[in-house]
Amino acid sequence: MDAQERRQVIAQKLECADRPVSAAALARECSVSRQIIVGDVALLRAGGMDIDATPRGYVLPRPSAGLTRTLACRHGADQMEAELNAIVDQGCTVVDVMVEHPIYGQLTGSLQLSNRYEVSQFVSRCLRQSAPPLSQLTEGIHLHTIACPDEEAFLRVRNALKNLGILLEE
DSSP, rough: OHHHHHHHHHHHHHHHHHOBBBBBHHHHHTTOEEEEEHHHHHHHHHHTTOOOEETTTTOOOOOOEEEEEEEEEOGGGHHHHHHHHHHHHTTTTEEEEEEEEEEETTEEEEEEESSSHHHHHHHHHHHHTTTOGGGGGGTTTEEEEEEEEEESHHHHHHHHHHHHOBBBBO
């Protein structure tokens, strides 16, 4: 399989996937290194394909049913799991995390976390790799984009985060 065919295979796999696809899995399937896949994804992006990299692999953004909202939060690294669980426990998805960096401006990390298992895997991976959360760059202040099935779920998230002392309010 040549490079163009491989990129077509990657694009097709991502279009058909109902969950993130890791670079390692794509590499195994295409019999190349993970780094070759990373380069192929970069070329697909440069060619106009909208591909998000999440902690669990690559995904194509899909329009979400319901509504999308942004919340401002502040907490230490020790409260990250509680914060994320408070959101997914209300039936919502943590789409991303954003911080405002003094040099680079807005930095966004795609998360796509929808349940406690995914939250647990994300937190474990952060600990295993000694990777501090983006919010550590901004003294704990950050934004989350969340996808909710309805306004009631969003209000439940706000209350849960407020009860944890995490919701940043005026």
